[in-house]
Amino acid sequence: MLVPPRAGLTTEIVVETAMKIADKEGIAQLTLFRIAEELGVKSPSLYEHVDGIEGLIKLLRLRGLKIMAREFQRAVIGVSGDEAIRRFADSFRSFVKEHPSLYSLTVESDIEDDEEIRAVAGEILDTIYAVLRIYGLSGEKLIHATRYMRSAIHGFVSLEISGGFGLEVSPDESFDLIKEVIVSNMKNWL
Amino acid sequence: MLVPPRAGLTTEIVVETAMKIADKEGIAQLTLFRIAEELGVKSPSLYEHVDGIEGLIKLLRLRGLKIMAREFQRAVIGVSGDEAIRRFADSFRSFVKEHPSLYSLTVESDIEDDEEIRAVAGEILDTIYAVLRIYGLSGEKLIHATRYMRSAIHGFVSLEISGGFGLEVSPDESFDLIKEVIVSNMKNWL
């Protein structure tokens, strides 16, 4: 049959499709109508698989955090110290460039009560902690240093994807410098 | 008359009201209907004063940038060097806490073709340049250093307002440390 009587959707397929639309066409284009069209069904049918647009966005947020957690862990496996920081920063930036909309969703956590989301976010934090503990950081110092590193990297990539930097001067070079600044700050944290 | 026949609106009043709603109730509540209700008119009437929701948001973005430009300039008047950096950072954070929604609008510039917006954004950059030139920075070094400082401060405050930090460890203390890290980095920029 050219048009199968059932599309054979799953929550997984809907989330995957939503992710592609969000990252390729922007978050504004992410409507149930648009997703349904892409999947060859009508928008009310999606309610069988996701809990409305709100529920879908929660799933996207979780998906984004899971990908980040995985990529960050892979990035720092087998390395430590300065090189681990550089690889973490690079994998962070790569993720954001590949999934700009997904990333923006992961930031808008808004007092997240979802247990699973909290767990994956905790995994990401643990990866950072593992990297920074090599520098002798622990306790509150570790927390402050982590906040600093997250701020600098998140700040850079979020300004970058929203077009906040001019392009006459190379953003790659700026990012390289920022990585080195972070590295040197960790070597003798206040 | 209890109900005046004309509300006597101006673009200014509409923008001001929109700003209050956005910052107090969140960007999601910022609808023409909500603004009209607040002003005692019907939503189509707003089209006399602003160019739809899109035009209103552009005005809000401009308004946000103008306030920022003014506050940052005032913050660093009469001081220079380390203290100027600290005051800039503090006024940045204060603005974002007071106008979280307005701030988020200023970040989503998206290849802004608006000449006025570009001009005000340039003013803000000039203030930062003026502060950092004291450290002997110029040319590309100045650009890189500026990007670093913006990234760290923007990163911190945007993570902070979106609830990205736990509260067991004081965010104020983290921010104080970040300011000192930035100061020391400027003293011997790479």
Add this chain to the structure above:
DNA sequence: TGTTTTACCTAACTACATTAGGATATAACC
């Protein structure tokens, strides 16, 4: 004072999210 302009209105249209209820393919079971 008469005329024009402006600021508001109602009515109506579009887009999107959502719910209710129905049809049938697919799966489960006998």
Add this chain to the structure above:
DNA sequence: GGTTATATCCTAATGTAGTTAGGTAAAACA
């Protein structure tokens, strides 16, 4: 294999928001 049950899809209809068209009366002006 035939019957039943469930799940997946549908159409129809509702609510909210943005927007446009066109009307009316207040305000500005000459």
